[in-house]
Amino acid sequence: MKSQMLPTIFIMTLALSVCGVYSGKVLVFPIDGSHWINMNILIKELYSRGHTVTVFRSSGSWYIKESSPHYNSITVEDVAGGFDEDFLKMLISRIIQIQADGKSSWKRLQVEWELMKLGPVMTQMEINVLAKLLDDHKLMQSLRDAKYDLVLADPVGASGGIIAHYLNLPLVFNVRWTVHSEGHFAIAPSPMSYVPMPMFELADKMSFLERVSNVFFFAFYEFQAQFLIRPLWATFTNKYFGPDVDYFQLIQGADIWLMRVDFVFEFPRPTMPNVVYMGGFQCKPAKPLPQDLEDFVQSSGEHGVVIMSLGTLVSELPRRVVEEMAAAFAQLPQKVIMRYTGEKPSTLGNNTLLVEWLPQNDLLGHSKTRAFVAHGGTNGVQEAIYHGVPILGVPLMFDQPDNLSRMRAKGAAKVMDIFSVNRDTFLQALQEVLHEPFYRENMQRLSRLHRDQPMQPLDRALFWIEFVMRNKGAAHLRTESYKMPWYSYHSVDVILFLLAVLATFMASFVFGIKFLCTKVCCKHKSKLE
């Protein structure tokens, strides 16, 4: 093959990057916790390309530091959604408690019901915070004076969209979830027959009953959005922006949706021209391990190592579960690196290294790594795909069951219910993932596909952020169909009209025939008389 590829590729990109006229001012509305880790990658990259970044943070933020070499910050009270650490911890404990009680459909409905009731409560909290922000005229004036080029926001919070509208600025989302659902559901057609509702561990090929529950839960959440949440927002937008502004339309009107998935991870589904896929943008080649960790890994010999990391929530796990897992690990010929912050399990084997934190990406990219025991957070799953390491998944909550069910559907993970796990079932599952070539082969296929892209996901994301700054938006990529009333969007008015025309036509026809018959009959009768 001749390598004539580069001379013609990306000349424009090169020109744009070298002439350097696009040094912009970006106002960022992040979400705290693991979402911030993702947002911070974009921020660092924006900084390294010469843009100025200002981050809106809450005074009670866990992860988002007030000062950083990469950004300035504006600290206000409780901007990140309005719900604080205590509230979130309470929510997480409650969900874990319900799940630990059993996994019946009834329990499931109970969780959904709790979440549904929580929706309006959280919305109202957020509205209160936003009202306080917009009423702070000094702050708003300072934001206007700063003349930002762009708002970059995580739409799990509404602040970014609202403030972008207030300041009349282009809006880019760094998104997987919106306040209400998975990002795509806000703007792309989502046929319920093959697009699974998030959170229900469904795949794109569903049985009849799965399709029934998909439609049912879609209706359930539509009900929540339309009847419980929309009225709350309507009162707010009416007060601050007048009657013509609809909150949902503000969110749907974002210029670019940088989606934190790709179709190696996600099931194929309809999408829109202003959705840019940057799944795995945080992944990078492994760096060498610290010497002591490298020595431990090397000591595993031909058996290799198993990595276990259940994220920041692992301390909430029932003690029994951790004991059973450690007991299973103890029976493996592999070495195990287990991230755990609680009390040392009594069943811990000699082959298991307990650590409070681990360099996950570097370990997953190590040639000795054989399997990854994971809770299924997006970052971990994406890193496992990038490095081609098969997963034994023990999901806890939120998007974790869904993330892992995608890997299971693609043959790259085995998934267990964490609350019913015991040392025997866990050991058996571990051995399956370690020894059945199926899992590793499938994960490595996903890894090859993920890496086979014309452009690195992070570069693609930055290109489109800069595009929006250069061009003051991306209106040509965005339909405005979301501004139509639902009956027009779904052509209900047109179909009723066409049916009415058809009915009139048929009625006239029948009436005509009847009329003719009567005439003929009358004639016939009068002739007979």
Add this chain to the structure above:
Amino acid sequence: MKSQMLPTIFIMTLALSVCGVYSGKVLVFPIDGSHWINMNILIKELYSRGHTVTVFRSSGSWYIKESSPHYNSITVEDVAGGFDEDFLKMLISRIIQIQADGKSSWKRLQVEWELMKLGPVMTQMEINVLAKLLDDHKLMQSLRDAKYDLVLADPVGASGGIIAHYLNLPLVFNVRWTVHSEGHFAIAPSPMSYVPMPMFELADKMSFLERVSNVFFFAFYEFQAQFLIRPLWATFTNKYFGPDVDYFQLIQGADIWLMRVDFVFEFPRPTMPNVVYMGGFQCKPAKPLPQDLEDFVQSSGEHGVVIMSLGTLVSELPRRVVEEMAAAFAQLPQKVIMRYTGEKPSTLGNNTLLVEWLPQNDLLGHSKTRAFVAHGGTNGVQEAIYHGVPILGVPLMFDQPDNLSRMRAKGAAKVMDIFSVNRDTFLQALQEVLHEPFYRENMQRLSRLHRDQPMQPLDRALFWIEFVMRNKGAAHLRTESYKMPWYSYHSVDVILFLLAVLATFMASFVFGIKFLCTKVCCKHKSKLE
């Protein structure tokens, strides 16, 4: 801005292009005429990257040469859809004749009706050719023996899809139209409320009556596809591939759709993960003009030049129209370069150069060019966008009215009915396009947006062709929703089921209440007795 962009960009692409293991064998099923010009660009690029290309051509081909330095060819009788030059010329004359008679809705319905009746005739012609091909066991064996990696086809003909299925090869479409409609309609959801049916000059924002006609014509063509064309194909696929193979599914199952549009040209609409946009992939910077043409252009001074090219069909135009246009040109201070192959118009002015062929791209890219009088073929419109030249459009047929109505909706073109044109109206329109900054500014905005891409469209197309060869398909980007029966795809079965459950529930409730009432009443009665 720091230029850290390139080090991280495209390292993988570079690696893939340099290691050169993807030298593949591509079997191409093109469509003759202007479509071939597009396909040939891909073929030349494939050749230059070291792939071997074999082109299926008809013995009576107009454009596709039997021998070329860039490809081998297999010549068979009438492979390009089965309809020959005479048939197409007859069709074109008939459409021009109907249009010249007037542009009423009734006339329009007449054209559509003629085309609808033609559909099954053309399908049957194509089926006959395909049957002959598949029955040619020697040819089929030779195709099998050649061990191609990929079929690249223009889906205006069905041969590519059928032969790819027969040979069990991955399939990439170079597409704007399929045999039945615009490419997107075959695989992406197309809400009729904001996705205009092709051929009706509708935009993405429609009035109620426009939406009615959009739905009406959608139903009209669905009727044709489902009831007139599907049965013909069913007989064919049943004979050659058995009862489980559906022709429409074969087409929908293509791995990648290289779409010859982008969203600078097209209205934003839902799309699918396996659609790759390569609109304008044929565009390139202007080369210097031949000296005599350059002298003519320079002689225009500050007024600049107007380019007129109405494509290959211009000789079919009524004589009167050409005379009127030339008369209008004669009154301009600009110089005019007019492509025309018929007898010299008697009204031709001194400022107008009549040519049989012109280097369109080089002229459109010339700094003296002020306006482009065009029939609205896709190639010309894309080149005008690339070079930022505003258009005065006089569409003739096929996709031309639609192409131009897109430019009109974006403020970059004025469009006239070619059959009712006279020297005054034409001159007035020309002057408007030349002197209202609106048109030029909008077209130059489109040009900036079109050029502001992270990757050249042609490179993107080639990346995905090579991707499919490397990975033996792109199944992970393709939904298989098209395999569902329509009632499942649209969740009709699920909705009926849920309604039945609801009805049962309500009936039980009503029955229960009734039963209780009766009991209470009876008790009450018996007490009273």
